[in-house]
Structure formats: C-alpha cells, structure tokens
C-alpha cells in the first residue's frame with residue numbers, strides 16, 4: 001500500500017512536470033500551447049468590457065451570463081479582456097466606471113465585476129488573456145498615468161518605458177491583481193482562489209499595444225515586468241500585447257525569456273489595406289492581411305514560441321454602423337484571415353490562435369456611429385471609436401455560422 005501511494009505520488013509529480021497535466025492551466029512547450037494533455041489551438045474573441053458587465057452595482061449580470069452562454073455554444077472559449085482601466089470617471093471617451101477611478105484607488109464594485117466575470121468563465125471552461133494596461137487612452141492607460149503622476153497628459157506614451165515612477169506604479173498594480181482573492185469563488189462556492197492560482201487566466205498581458213520607443217528601454221521593461229509576473233504567478237503565461245512587425249523592436253521583444261508566446265495585430269482599415277465601402281479590393285485586402293501574417297510568422301520562425309493573431313476586424317458592408325446592415329464582406333474577410341492562420345497552425349504549429357475584434361453580443365449603439373457615453377450599452381467598439389464600427393452582434397447570423405465552422409476546424413487540431 002505504502003509503495004503504491006509513493007508510486008502514485010511520484011507519477012503525479014512527473015506528470016506535473018510535463019505538458020500532460022490536466023489541471024486546466026494552459027502551458028507552453030516549443031511552438032505549442034497545451035491544455036489538459038492536448039495541444040491547444042483556438043479561435044477566440046475580444047471581449048474587453050466583461051469586467052464592467054460583471055459589476056454587481058454598475059453591471060448587467062444577466063447579459064454577461066447569456067453572452068458567455070452564446071459564445072460557449074459557438075465553441076468560442078478564449079477571451080481577451082481588460083483587467084485594468086483608469087479614470088477619472090468624468091472623462092469623455094473612457095470606459096467608465098473605471099477600476100482605478102483615482103490614482104491607486106480601486107472601485108471594489110468593478111473588481112468584483114472582474115471576479116464574477118472570471119468565475120462565470122471558469123464555469124464554462126473558458127480561458128482569459130488579461131490585459132494589464134494600455135498604450136492608448138480609451139481605458140486611461142499610460143496617458144492617464146502621465147496625467148496623474150507627471151501632470152502632463154500629452155507626453156508620448158512610449159516615454160513610459162523610461163519613467164521609473166510610472167513603471168513602479170504598474171508593478172504595484174500587478175502585485176495587487178495577481179495576488180487578489182476572487183470574491184465570487186468565496187461567496188458562491190466557499191472556495192479560496194487567488195487570481196494567480198486560477199487556471200481560467202491563461203495569460204497576463206503587459207499592455208494593449210505597447211509601442212516601443214527606443215528598443216533598449218522597451219525590451220528592458222518587458223524583461224523586468226515579465227519576470228515580476230512569472231515570480232508571482234509561475235503557473236500562468238505572460239504575453240506582450242504588441243502589434244507585430246508594423247511597429248519597431250518587435251523581434252527584440254519576442255526574444256525575452258519570460259515572454260511565453262508571441263502576439264500581433266492586423267488592422268486592414270486603420271492601416272490602409274482595405275475598407276469595405278464595396279467588394280472592390282476585398283481580395284487584395286485579404287492578400288495584404290496574408291502578407292502581414294506571413295511576415296510575422298517568418299520573422300519569428302526561429303523563436304520556437306506559439307504565435308497568436310489576437311486582434312483583427314473589419315467594418316460592415318459600405319462601412320455602415322447600423323446593426324441591421326449586411327456584413328457578408330466582413331464574413332468573407334474573416335474567413336480569409338482564419339484560413340491563413342489555420343493553415344499555419346496545421347503546418348508545424350506555426351500559429352496557435354486568433355481572436356477577432358470584437359464581440360458586441362446583445363449590446364447596441366445608442367446612436368449608430370455616435371460616441372459612447374456613460375450608461376450606454378458597452379459593445380465591441382471602445383468609447384473612443386464610432387459605435388458599431390467593428391462589433392459582431394448576437395444577430396449577425398451569417399457571421400456566427402461562419403465562426404462556428406472555423407471554431408470546429410481549429411478545435412480539430414487539438415489532439
């Protein structure tokens with residue numbers, strides 16, 4: 001009996017050391033993610049506002065649960081989300097209420113919203129990529145740090161990487177969030193679960209689109225911050241959240257040891273590749289997206305890390321902001337992007353995942369193409385962008401059907 005128990009203990013330790021663990025944590029080995037003993041490939045979405053929907057006072061739990069159910073039914077189980085937003089709450093074109101409503105002060109209602117969001121994701125076996133800051137001001141981010149700590153809103157956000165005080169403030173926040181106890185597990189299941197021990201959190205992401213200034217300071221920041229996170233949360237992954245080869249220093253950042261996998265983004269309209277005012281140019285738009293994907297894959301071929309295209313999107317037909325307008329051009333563009341990522345995934349795991357931008361679910365713009373205001377529905381378009389530009393709604397049936405087919409294809413690679 002004793003020897004048998006010892007043997008089992010040794011066996012389970014051995015399993016714990018390999019990629020065969022079935023503890024629900026996403027791990028990395030070579031070019032692959034692994035989950036519960038299988039390779040993990042995914043088609044996911046961006047759902048950055050889930051934290052706000054989950055908030056007991058400011059949110060809408062019914063909507064959150066229904067949307068997570070809808071996504072689950074499509075097989076979409078990987079969500080890239082915001083885990084940090086900065087106020088003040090009276091600022092326009094901001095996600096409000098903000099988690100950090102004033103410097104170093106956190107709104108417990110929104111933090112509980114994140115607890116509940118992660119809890120509800122966990123119930124559905126979903127995985128979260130949690131973004132810890134933002135280069136852009138729509139969630140406060142680096143610009144708000146400059147405003148709070150340097151009294152200057154207009155500094156170029158890339159100066160962040162050379163500002164010891166601002167980096168320290170981000171480190172302080174990282175320690176708070178990674179060590180946080182999830183109150184939803186406690187209240188609902190009587191369980192003590194710290195964020196750093198929650199397999200729902202696949203990855204901590206340093207920031208949304210942190211663009212480099214001088215490479216040295218940028219790489220140093222990535223190195224130090226990723227090491228801090230790894231020390232605090234060794235079972236979870238770390239990613240940068242950068243846009244890839246279109247911005248500087250991409251290769252250097254991806255080298256960093258504690259960056260577990262490589263991220264990039266592809267923006268057809270914002271980068272002038274194609275706009276769906278008509279079908280003319282669609283195939284050339286898709287070719288440009290393919291070229292950009294290939295460029296990033298080729299640059300990182302020798303890195304031996306998984307790669308994820310974690311943001312891309314397109315407007316509806318004729319650039320309409322009306323949720324009732326057609327979106328078959330978008331559907332075809334999405335398919336074009338998925339087919340490239342899928343073929344790289346099939347081919348020696350040269351890619352592992354893709355997240356479209358963004359799921360708007362049951363939300364609808366107050367005014368199609370207008371600006372978001374506090375108390376409007378949150379949708380996939382952040383408050384600084386025209387509402388309805390890139391959101392995929394729960395009534396976009398052709399899109400949802402297409403997504404389901406592609407999810408199945410990616411799932412079939414998880415062996």
Ligand SMILES: *[C@@H]1O[C@H](CO)[C@@H](O)[C@H](O)[C@H]1NC(C)=O
Pocket residue numbers: 219220223255256257
């Ligand atoms: C990261 O930091 C460690 C420890 O200081 C250092 O040994 C390593 O060379 C750094 N990596 C990069 C890519 O700069």
Ligand SMILES: *[C@@H]1O[C@H](CO)[C@@H](O)[C@H](O)[C@H]1NC(C)=O
Pocket residue numbers: 060062063362363
């Ligand atoms: C919650 O969202 C649903 C639809 O998504 C909406 O009908 C309902 O009014 C919302 N509830 C609140 C309190 O905002």
